[in-house]
Amino acid sequence: MKTPLSWIKEYVDVPAEVTTDELTHRLTLTGLKLEGIESPGAQITGPLVIGRVLTKEPEPQKNGKTINWCTVDVGDANGTGEPQGIVCGAHNFEPGDLVVTVLPGGVLPGGFAISARKTYGHVSAGMICSSRELGLGEDHDGIIVLPADAGEPGEDVRAVLGLDEEIIEFEINPDRAYALSLRGVAREVAVSVDGATGFRDPALRDTPAANDEGHPVVVEDAEGCPVFVARVVSGFDPAAPTPDHIVQRLTAAGMRSVSLAVDITNYVMLETGRPIHGYDADKVQGALVVRRAREGERLTTLDGTDRALSTEDLVIADDSGLIGLGGVMGGETTEMSESTTRILVESAHWDAVSMFRTGKRHKISSEAGKRNERGVDPTICAAAADRVVELLVELGGGVAEPGVTEVGTAPAQPVIRVAGDKAAKVSGLEISEERAVEALRSVGCTVTGTGTLEVVPPPWRPDLTDPQDTTEEVIRLVGYDTIPSVLPKAPGGRGLTRAQQLRRRIGRTVAGEGYVEVICFPFVGEADLDALGLPADDRRRRLLGLSNPLSAEAPSMTTTLLPGLLKAAARNVGHGTTSVALFEAATVTQPHDGGPAPILPVDRRPTAEEMAALDAALPAQPLHLGLVATGDAEAAGWWGAGRPVAWSDAVHAAQTVADALGLTLTVQAADVAPWHPGRCAALLLDGEVVGHAGELHPRVCTAYGLPARSVAAELDLDALIAAAVHLRPAPAFSSYPLAKEDVALVVDAGVAAADVEAALRDGAGDLLESIRLFDVYTGDQVEAGHKSLAYALRFRAPDRTLSEGEASAARDAAVARAAELTGAVQR
Incomplete structure (x- = not known):
């Protein structure tokens, strides 16, 4: 949300000594994160002054174009006081008009340097500027004509055009839709910035009462559209220009000027946060009907796209059919045009969830949709419509018709009951109940009671729905920056658990054997298991699938650490590392027939039986240790010949881990994939197999891109840790001969x-x-x-x-x- 600082100050008084940096710092602390501060004139350097056109001589050219040779009074800005000769291609000005003039030496946005140069047979010493050339808008067919009282020739024009304006851009969280308006930002300034006073609500105005003379409106879906206000302005001049100050503000807010009628609806949306839509009233046939779309209905929206609608979409129809996608985008058939003289103004409140789903369904992103889908104040529909009508009459010469249509009422706000000291307990700050009440009332809440407060949020704050929300609101206004940073004290006598200590011991032991720890993704696919050569009945082929996998090639949780380790080793070998030794200690997932996991309640603590049922449904996730090595176990050098890794190195590494835990592994010959059938060892602890080690099968090495005779091991660490000797006694030494x-x-x-x-x-x-x-x-x-x-x-x-x-x-x-x-x- 981009907001000109001067526009903010129209609605709230900010002390002169408060700088822009201080203001934005305080707003950031209370939730409106600063994205940046910019100025429209930041890219313009050099002399940019007011000029008075003295003469204008049209000169037709051979190419059919007519240029104007002008003399312009720029006062003493050119150093001589003499009129400046300038060639201009625009025609929307006359002698005596005040214009914006950039003199030689000036630089316009985009690095466009101005100098005196010969063109069309004249030496043009400067430029008479359009809005587009100054970065203030898209109008480039005509130059800017200043008001007669803008100033004297030669005076700097930046202040007149708002080029020295500071524009603040905020990042607005999805639950803070009220801040997508000057009304919301100004209110935040009033409650957040020390010394800011006098908040003036632009939506607070007297509006005419509803009557029976307005345009007929029928709302068939009151849940989707609780409030619908319609007003009509006739006699509007479609050729009336948008005032410069409105164009400048729209441009500063990141919107382009379209036409006066459209600009006014956008301007009021930025003011109040309430999206407004205008129809060409002469194209509307009969009553407006708000309903859900019917099966098979289609609508061509303002962007020219023919859309197939869903029965969940809220639409607006008249006797001719569909004319708008409610709250998202209007239809093409009733669009305002250059001939529109009678405007039907719609100001309606729409269900936020429906708006979000419709926008996503049709891939429509608009400023109006952005606000409607996040929740807008439902009580200001009449005020926003009245403000639009006021501007259409004032700036477009229209007449407000007496009819006022208002269907429905705004939904009631919830009553939230919260303890008066809850904010103090949550934050650890000394926040009295009186301070909490003051903070809540400052943002528009109605607060009654003592001890237990009854809080009714303001209608523009749909994000306040429960005690936690109101507590957060109090704390943010008191200031998150005032919350002390206190580290919790560790209970005496506690440290790492036995299992944690043993895991660290294992890691140090394996690292001491020359292996490097890696962390691999715990996801595999059937292709990974095929590469391991696992038979169809191998229990490691029973995988737990993911509902939203990162990759279609690895859609399941792994049952073995070897695929990830072998890929990591192959990646290192592929980068030129000839000798690689890697290990990983991580969990694997072993599904079982525990049934679906129960959905536990959130309004109370689950019972022991419910937790037991949840645990029973969860798959087993034992901790494993995986090892892989390839290349040389001992490097060759001046000290002698080297030695390549062998199956015995994998067995030795596993036995070393067991020894570090005070255990002894028994080794037996085995035939288990992915190991070579003649060089595979089963590792037993007290007669139970706890892992395997040995040389990988040649086909496995080929499948994973590893050198032949690479070795690997995998151990069940949970079984080893459960049997481990935690505190090993010091070995006894004998001084007698061996x-x-x-x-x-x-x-x-x-x-x-x-x-x-x-x-x-x-x-x-x-x-x-x-x-x-x-x-x-x-x-x-x-x-x-x-x-x-x-x-x-x-x-x-x-x-x-x-x-x-x-x-x-x-x-x-x-x-x-x-x-x-x-x-x-x-x-």
């Missing part, structure tokens, strides 16, 4: 090394400090179908030095247990 024993065991090729290790650990007893697999051998020295596993066993006692016999006995017991459980034979 006893080293190595064993090589031959087992069937299908026996897992982890099973052999578990058997050795079980048989070795408490003296075993560590066990490590350091070699796997298959070859001529081992029977076909078998493999040799070499383990390094380390024994130590906490209280003594082990004898050779004790270490050997522990080793033999470990081998015997492995033989018993896995069929191992010592080499």
Whole structure:
């Protein structure tokens, strides 16, 4: 909303010492956000003065155009006092008229520099200006002729034209439609700016009473159109020009001048906020009827568009058919034109919801629709119509016909009951009940009672509907800037929860292994799961669809972190990063048959049973950890050869996470997509599978654009955190020597090394400090179908030095247990 400062000051007295910056700062604090301050003359520099035309000599040209060679008195502005010779192509002026003259050295909007130049056989030293050339309007066929009392030749003309006017542009929130008018902005100034007084409501006027002589109006849908006022002006001069000050104000407000009749309706809309529509009364046939459109009806609107109407659209009809889309745009058949001498003025209040839906349905955006769809004061229809009639008579020479039609009454305002101290409790400020009442009354509310206040909002504030609205109104007028910034005090003895602490521990552990954390979108499509090679019956293919997905290619919540991680890794590889290691800790979504989620009440706290039903309907969302790596696990350099990542790196990373939580994962061979069937490990905790790790299947690498032999892992962190050792005791260290024993065991090729290790650990007893697999051998020295596993066993006692016999006995017991459980034979 653009508002000239001088126009605001017509309706409210602002102290002279209050600057524009101070005024806009205060309005911003109370809700009218400043977008900018501009001046129409900001782009005009140099001498722009009043000139008096002394002579005007028409000179026909060979091209059929006639120019005027003029001499113009510009006083001493040209430094000589001599008349200025200027060529002008306009003809709407005569000798003796005062005109706007820009002299050489001046610059007009758009960077148009003025200089003395030879044209049409004369040296033209300046320009006589039109509104368009000064950026004041669209009229460029005629120059500006100033009033006879505008001033003396040579005087600066900026003040006369309003070029030094300050125009304030506000951002108006959708619920503050009253501020889309000078009436609303001036009222905000009166209640927000210190020292502003004397608010004068432009909609407060005596209006003639309704009678039976007015144009007949029938309202069939009173809910859609509660109030309809009609007035008629006859004898209007369609050729009457719009006064310059109205054109200037319309232009400053961002609207163009069309004709006097249209300009007046727009001017009154900006004044009062009430949209007005004018019909050519001689084209209207019979009574105006307000109703909903019927099936199949069409209307050609003022913009020339033939529109198919919905049965929800409010329309205006006469005996000839539809003539307007109520509150949005008029029809072409009754449009005012250059021959209109009798004008039917419509001032009606329309249902805001209907206006919004109609505007969206037909993709119509207009200044009138913008106000009607946000809610306009329904009580000023008669006043706005009377103001339009007044201006049509005053400026267009018309006569107001005695008939006045007024159908319906404005809807009653709600009564809001609110505690007098509610604003103080909500804001933390010392706002007394008296101050709250004062603030509410200052914006037009009627307030009665004490303790519990009964507040009736003014009709121009449809946004005030409940106690929270009135409380916000009080606080904004007291000043949001006065609310102290107080940080809440954290309760003593509280900090991160156990789960939060463990999640951070996991993140630090994985980062310490060389992985970089990423955050991926949690959305997938069937194509992502196909790229993973998941079989049709895989539970990860059961997805939860989104009703409004960001992308049709990923319309569902993901059940695994791998698609996002693999895409992120491929993106990095595509940008030239040859070695990539990424991880993500995030939730996945696992739908179940919990039924639809219940709609909980909002007028009370839900019961425990209702919350339980809601929880039961929600899908499971466990926390997972995903890892992916490709390229080199160890870079090559002067220190030696490098090493590419292998399936064992993914397993090791998962085991490191478990170790950080005080847990031990058991590893078993597995065949699960998207991993390579011969290089995939299932990770078990207490016999339950909590994840998988290994080398990705070659087809998966190809599908996602990753190098061959890339590795990945995915773990159920919720399961790990639930079993984790939160506070791990410090390890006990023995100062006694270590006893080293190595064993090589031959087992069937299908026996897992982890099973052999578990058997050795079980048989070795408490003296075993560590066990490590350091070699796997298959070859001529081992029977076909078998493999040799070499383990390094380390024994130590906490209280003594082990004898050779004790270490050997522990080793033999470990081998015997492995033989018993896995069929191992010592080499």
